[in-house]
Amino acid sequence: xxxxxxxxxxxxxxxxxxxxxxxxxxxxxxxxxxxxxxxxxxxxxxxxxxxxxxxxxxxxxxxxxxxxxxxxxxxxxxxxxxxxxxxxxxxxxxxxxxxxxxxxxxxxxxxxxxxxxxxxxxxxxxxxxxxxxxxxxxxxxxxxxxxxxxxxxxxxxxxxxxxxxxxxxxxxxxxxxxxxxxxxxxxxxxxxxxxxxxxxxxxxxxxxxxxxxxxxxxxxxxxxxxxxxxxxxxxxxxxxxxxxxxxxxxxxxxxxxxxxxxxxxxxxxxxxxxxxxxxxxxxxxxxxxxxxxxxxxxxxxxxxxxxxxxxxxxxxxxxxxxxxxxxxxxxxxxxxxxxxxxxxxxxxxxxxxxxxxxxxxxxxxxxxxxxxxxxxxxxxxxxxxxxxxxxxxxxxxxxxxxxxxxxxxxxxxxxxxxxxxxxxxxxxxxxxxxxxxxxxxxxxxxxxxxxxxxxxxxxxxxxxxxxxxxxxxxxxxxxxxxxxxxxxxxxxxxxxxxxxxxxxxxxxxxxxxxxxxxxxxxxxxxxxxxxxxxxxxxxxxxxxxxxxxxxxxxxxxxxxxxxxxxxxxxxxxxxxxxxxxxxxxxxxxxxxxxxxxxxxxxxxxxxxxxxxxxxxxxxxxxxxxxxxxxxxxxxxxxxxxxxxxxxxxxxxxxxxxxxxxxxxxxxxxxxxxxxxxxxxxxxxxxxxxxxxxxxxxxxxxxxxxxxxxxxxxxxxxxxxxxxxxxxxxxxxxxxxxxxxxxxxxxxxxxxxxxxxxxxxxxx
Amino acid sequence: xxxxxxxxxxxxxxxxxxxxxxxxxxxxxxxxxxxxxxxxxxxxxxxxxxxxxxxxxxxxxxxxxxxxxxxxxxxxxxxxxxxxxxxxxxxxxxxxxxxxxxxxxxxxxxxxxxxxxxxxxxxxxxxxxxxxxxxxxxxxxxxxxxxxxxxxxxxxxx
Ligand code: FES
Ligand code: FES
Numbered sequence: 001x002x003x004x005x006x007x008x009x010x011x012x013x014x015x016x017x018x019x020x021x022x023x024x025x026x027x028x029x030x031x032x033x034x035x036x037x038x039x040x041x042x043x044x045x046x047x048x049x050x051x052x053x054x055x056x057x058x059x060x061x062x063x064x065x066x067x068x069x070x071x072x073x074x075x076x077x078x079x080x081x082x083x084x085x086x087x088x089x090x091x092x093x094x095x096x097x098x099x100x101x102x103x104x105x106x107x108x109x110x111x112x113x114x115x116x117x118x119x120x121x122x123x124x125x126x127x128x129x130x131x132x133x134x135x136x137x138x139x140x141x142x143x144x145x146x147x148x149x150x151x152x153x154x155x156x157x158x159x160x161x162x163x164x165x166x167x168x169x170x171x172x173x174x175x176x177x178x179x180x181x182x183x184x185x186x187x188x189x190x191x192x193x194x195x196x197x198x199x200x201x202x203x204x205x206x207x208x209x210x211x212x213x214x215x216x217x218x219x220x221x222x223x224x225x226x227x228x229x230x231x232x233x234x235x236x237x238x239x240x241x242x243x244x245x246x247x248x249x250x251x252x253x254x255x256x257x258x259x260x261x262x263x264x265x266x267x268x269x270x271x272x273x274x275x276x277x278x279x280x281x282x283x284x285x286x287x288x289x290x291x292x293x294x295x296x297x298x299x300x301x302x303x304x305x306x307x308x309x310x311x312x313x314x315x316x317x318x319x320x321x322x323x324x325x326x327x328x329x330x331x332x333x334x335x336x337x338x339x340x341x342x343x344x345x346x347x348x349x350x351x352x353x354x355x356x357x358x359x360x361x362x363x364x365x366x367x368x369x370x371x372x373x374x375x376x377x378x379x380x381x382x383x384x385x386x387x388x389x390x391x392x393x394x395x396x397x398x399x400x401x402x403x404x405x406x407x408x409x410x411x412x413x414x415x416x417x418x419x420x421x422x423x424x425x426x427x428x429x430x431x432x433x434x435x436x437x438x439x440x441x442x443x444x445x446x447x448x449x450x451x452x453x454x455x456x457x458x459x460x461x462x463x464x465x466x467x468x469x470x471x472x473x474x475x476x477x478x479x480x481x482x483x484x485x486x487x488x489x490x491x492x493x494x495x496x497x498x499x500x501x502x503x504x505x506x507x508x509x510x511x512x513x514x515x516x517x518x519x520x521x522x523x524x525x526x527x528x529x530x531x532x533x534x535x536x537x538x539x540x541x542x543x544x545x546x547x548x549x550x551x552x553x554x555x556x557x558x559x560x561x562x563x564x565x566x567x568x569x570x571x572x573x574x575x576x577x578x579x580x581x582x583x584x585x586x587x588x589x590x591x592x593x594x595x596x597x598x599x600x601x602x603x604x605x606x607x608x609x610x611x612x613x614x615x616x617x618x619x620x621x622x623x624x625x626x627x628x629x630x631x632x633x634x635x636x637x638x639x640x641x642x643x644x645x646x647x648x649x650x651x652x653x654x655x656x657x658x659x660x661x662x663x664x665x666x667x668x669x670x671x672x673x674x675x676x677x678x679x680x681x682x683x684x685x686x687x688x689x690x691x692x693x694x695x696x697x698x699x700x701x702x703x704x705x706x707x708x709x710x711x712x713x714x715x716x717x718x719x720x721x722x723x724x725x726x727x728x729x730x731x732x733x734x735x736x737x738x739x740x741x742x743x744x745x746x747x748x749x750x751x752x753x754x755x756x757x758x759x760x761x762x763x
Numbered sequence: 764x765x766x767x768x769x770x771x772x773x774x775x776x777x778x779x780x781x782x783x784x785x786x787x788x789x790x791x792x793x794x795x796x797x798x799x800x801x802x803x804x805x806x807x808x809x810x811x812x813x814x815x816x817x818x819x820x821x822x823x824x825x826x827x828x829x830x831x832x833x834x835x836x837x838x839x840x841x842x843x844x845x846x847x848x849x850x851x852x853x854x855x856x857x858x859x860x861x862x863x864x865x866x867x868x869x870x871x872x873x874x875x876x877x878x879x880x881x882x883x884x885x886x887x888x889x890x891x892x893x894x895x896x897x898x899x900x901x902x903x904x905x906x907x908x909x910x911x912x913x914x915x916x917x918x919x920x921x
Contacts, residue, residue, distance in 0.1 A: 028872060215812055215898055297809075654860060654903075685809035686807065694892045
């Protein structure tokens with residue numbers, strides 16, 4: 001059973017306004033407490049020993065000298081954790097397998113990447129913990145490694161998992177492979193479609209892995225008691241899912257673990273997965289002291305995230321008058337050390353902005369000697385769409401069509417059958433294209449070495465299990481307890497706004513909080529742009545339940561039938577034309593007497609929210625290419641996106657701006673660089689360069705609102721879509737400026753310079 | 764391990780602490796003085812989350828040793844508001860919704876105050892280059908730059 005609430009058009013008082021965020025003052029005064037800010041009496045500091053090799057068999061681990069060091073209170077290795085069988089579970093947009101999760105948390109037979117945890121130590125201070133790591137002796141048998149995805153797919157490539165046979169191919173392969181899975185999405189007949197085409201374009205693209213780049217490194221604090229209870233404070237996007245994973249990895253009852261989410265310093269999908277949390281609990285269990293573990297930035301780069309690098313082949317056919325007849329893609333994604341990349345959602349997003357008859361998308365999930373990938377904002381979609389939107393652009397040019405006109409001609413609309421199964425309801429793709437075309441940015445004249453690019457993005461958005469509780473306090477104010485982490489887009493405020501709207505009271509009468517795992521029923525991770533959609537729906541359900549109780553209470557107090565009482569503008573009033581008239585009671589009036597008239601009033605929701613509305617965006621970018629240095633400057637940037645309904649428009653703008661800038665970093669500078677030794681060469685913000693303020697112009701935003709019919713306020717979710725289009729939009733703009741099509745990311749100055757020299761015949 | 768006794772002023776208060784030779788000012792602030800408003804994003808001078816001022820000069824506190832604080836006056840985010848009155852920058856950041864996760868905020872606010880002390884009327888580009896050492900992964904800097912420019916306007920009385 002799932003919950004869907006229909007959208008209703010109504011006059012709004014709170015939704016759509018821009019009140020101050022409830023977490024704001026704490027964040028500008030330094031009061032907000034993030035993962036590393038928690039402390040317990042007697043706490044120890046935990047540190048992790050990591051593999052210095054990309055691929056090696058662990059022959060032995062000797063921790064005796066480390067254990068003997070004064071100040072060291074516990075050491076854990078693979079021997080402290082049970083081995084787990086293959087068992088799948090959902091964690092954000094990606095699926096995990098406990099057999100692999102326990103190995104990624106602490107290596108068992110082999111280390112599979114530079115930075116893979118091998119042992120962990122808890123000591124009275126950080127310097128002792130670090131000294132202890134140096135005393136642990138690990139004997140490795142170094143094995144050949146493979147970093148690149150295409151190389152990893154070759155039959156003679158070094159093998160990460162000797163027992164891994166490619167899933168999804170028939171008959172079952174005889175030899176193991178780094179290709180964990182092959183998947184296929186199909187509609188119509190592409191071969192027949194290509195026969196109808198006048199023009200066919202085929203291209204191959206490569207992208208590098210990029211890190212989520214949250215500024216707060218992973219941090220947690222665990223305390224395990226002598227009666228087997230654990231408390232955990234951690235910076236996470238999903239405390240309930242972390243609790244379930246810790247319970248499984250440590251073989252504990254779920255009820256014995258309480259997870260309190262700290263304020264989160266950015267996640268973007270990278271904090272969907274446990275890393276140090278079970279280690280901290282295990283160290284606390286062994287040392288009988290609380291243990292705090294904070295990653296260094298280098299550890300964050302070497303052992304968490306990133307998203308996949310990918311190889312993407314695209315083939316597109318169209319008629320002379322601009323109708324796409326067939327679309328085909330092959331996506332090969334790095335999964336890192338264990339299977340489970342975002343190739344599946346990426347495959348589903350590749351062509352979904354278009355109404356197509358003939359589609360074939362094949363995806364490969366490929367293991368290689370890199371950290372296990374994690375979700376990153378619209379997981380996988382930017383990689384696939386970089387290729388597809390580049391080819392769309394080239395096709396428009398070849399056909400002599402305006403890039404927006406070409407897209408409009410083939411655009412997905414309500415009723416479009418997607419190749420992954422869903423038939424679209426009302427969507428706003430066409431509206432974003434039209435708004436982009438009408439935007440003044442689209443017609444600003446360009447100077448020399450300048451170019452303009454367009455690209456578009458689509459993301460499903462998701463719903464899922466969500467709980468919320470709303471308590472009417474004695475003075476008529478409201479405390480709203482939420483279970484989805486506010487990953488900082490401002491969802492706490494958005495939920496409080498919807499509740500204020502429902503109850504007919506002012507925004508500042510509702511105080512939202514994120515509850516710990518003991519305060520609410522299960523909540524899935526904040527991922528896939530589900531927070532405001534699903535927690536918003538749960539909050540509305542809870543508010544409506546409270547209103548029903550408020551009406552019943554007033555009916556009892558005023559001695560009138562229930563139908564005689566309506567809830568309007570924050571008051572229980574007599575229904576118009578009802579024979580039973582009475583003096584209205586405000587929320588505060590009812591709250592005052594609630595205790596004596598039947599008890600406190602609350603509303604609850606434990607739902608599985610369904611009916612998430614797909615989101616679409618169109619981006620326009622102008623670039624200038626420096627012919628001397630190869631540097632690409634972003635001159636102007638406009639994001640147009642259908643968000644269904646912007647509950648708090650400023651936060652929606654913030655999502656669109658932040659997402660676009662992450663995409664700009666992906667397009668221009670960010671990349672994981674490995675040496676021939678398989679060791680990460682740039683594990684720091686100096687050499688892994690994320691966008692800084694001086695790289696950017698203001699990012700203009702246009703919010704399009706085509707309400708989601710399956711949400712009480714029309715919300716679609718907005719966080720994922722804006723990262724998808726920038727990669728191709730910028731590549732298209734660079735092509736427009738230089739005539740050179742970049743099929744490799746990032747378009748960093750050396751690559752651009754090299755390509756321009758090559759085009760000029762200098763090489 | 765040798766511990767040094769250090770006397771300094773933090774946000775106007777005289778403080779005394781013990782620290783190891785290799786301990787950074789950032790660690791001292793957070794771990795010894797419990798001023799956790801200053802954040803560590805990298806520990807290597809690349810992100811600016813740990814920005815504070817030492818005798819009025821903007822520094823990354825992860826690159827300063829605790830012992831170097833001897834006799835100096837340090838200002839952190841905890842000293843930015845006066846009583847219930849937020850600093851104009853703090854207020855403008857809230858008004859412009861310039862923050863999301865907020866982990867970069869202490870550093871960005873301290874750095875922005877430093878800018879406006881030196882240059883009360885910065886251009887957009889001056890704001891962007893001054894803040895180029897402060898990474899923010901959430902916002903794309905748009906609303907941050909707007910908030911700083913607006914704060915400068917108000918502080919100039921323009
Ligand atoms: S923590 Fe000091 S600059 Fe990043
Ligand atoms: S608000 Fe999150 S890093 Fe700046």
